Amino acid sequence: MIQSVLDQTELQDLAKRVDTAVQAVRDLKGDAREKALAMKTAIEEFHKSALTRMIQSLKSDPHGKELLFAMIDEPEIYAMLSMHSLIRPDLATRVRSVIENVRPYMQSHGGDVELLEVTTDTVKLRLAGSCNGCSQSAVTLRNGVEEALRESVPEISHIEVAPNEPGPSLISVESLLHANQKGWIAGPAPEELTDGKPFRIEGENSGVILLRSGNEIQAFRNACAHMGLPLDGAMVDREAGTITCPWHGFRFDCRTGECLTAPHAQLEVLPLRLEGGIIHVRPS
Ligand code: FES
Incomplete structure (x- = not known):
């Protein structure tokens, strides 16, 4: 050291x-x-x-x-x-950030993209909605994702699109009721969170932390922007509104995830909603 x-x-x-x-x-x-x-x-x-x-x-x-x-x-x-741009975030983080940047555009055109896996030179995706099929607009949306990935993450030489999971021939009312919950995971009730203490919940692929500060709750991926190490043991300074990573002391804004130690680094903020008195988070 x-x-x-x-x-x-x-x-x-x-x-x-x-x-x-x-x-x-x-x-x-x-x-x-x-x-x-x-x-x-x-x-x-x-x-x-x-x-x-x-x-x-x-x-x-x-x-x-x-x-x-x-x-x-x-x-x-x-x-x-x-x-000086002499350190770059790891491959998976860069791929995830490209996907998150293109998603709003795809969603505004009735489509969506889900990141399934990143290996050394390959990204596996699943496309949904109007990105599927062989219409001109579907091809344009698919090309848009591929171009964005190739341009921002040149190490990626293969992009695989996984087939959509076959849907049932009859759609149950139950599945329609819960269709909008795909990808969301249930966490604790807000009362279970202690002010200023990170609460860790597990997502499908990686952990999530919740931070409560007074009446506000924020969800972040449980991976520090420095070296991706977990933040659930981090110290929260409620007065300053900051969270400090326990590993090497990087400090982040509790509300925005912006890093106050290294410019341009950022915690990944995750969508969050309250339903039935329970916090739900969408980790990917
Ligand atoms: S992993 Fe190094 S400061 Fe968080």
Whole structure:
């Protein structure tokens, strides 16, 4: 374990100072703004080039590689490498985020897409509604998903579309009543949640945590945006409205899931609804 030079509070103060300075530059007018932004870009490019060289050298040596992975566990190093796009979220997270981005468009055209599996170079999907069949619009929607995946996640070379599960020839009234519950899992009643303490429920593929803060409840995937480790042991600061990951101390906004330690990192917020006095969450 590498000893951090700054403690958590100092690190947060420093991140705040950087954000304030960047905002001040953005608020400048005209020529001054252009020059300040050009200087910022030049410094960032200079740093990125040096950091890339350092990473390449460390990676070329087995001991250096080990050291590099140990360094990435440090929040300030992780934040800096993320800022320069030198660290990317894992494959499954990137695929999930592409699918979540295209779903609203597909739903607005009467279709839907479900992510079934991600392996090294293959994504398995199931398409529903108007994405099925061979009409022109179904083909266009399917092509849209495939293009979005290929463009944002170039490692994916195969996209498999699973056949739709055969439907019964007669549809029961019961299944119609519960049709809109597909994909939702039942959790606890709101009264079972303790204010400021994460509550863990299990989904089909991965866990979910619920956070209660006063009258508000939020659902997140139980995977920290840093290394995907579980958050159910996280500390919640009710006054500040933040949750701190127990593994390496990344802090997130309790309501939005936005990471306050590393810019651009984000907890995955899940849809949630209250039905029959029970909280329901849709994990995928
Ligand atoms: S801060 Fe590293 S896994 Fe959460």
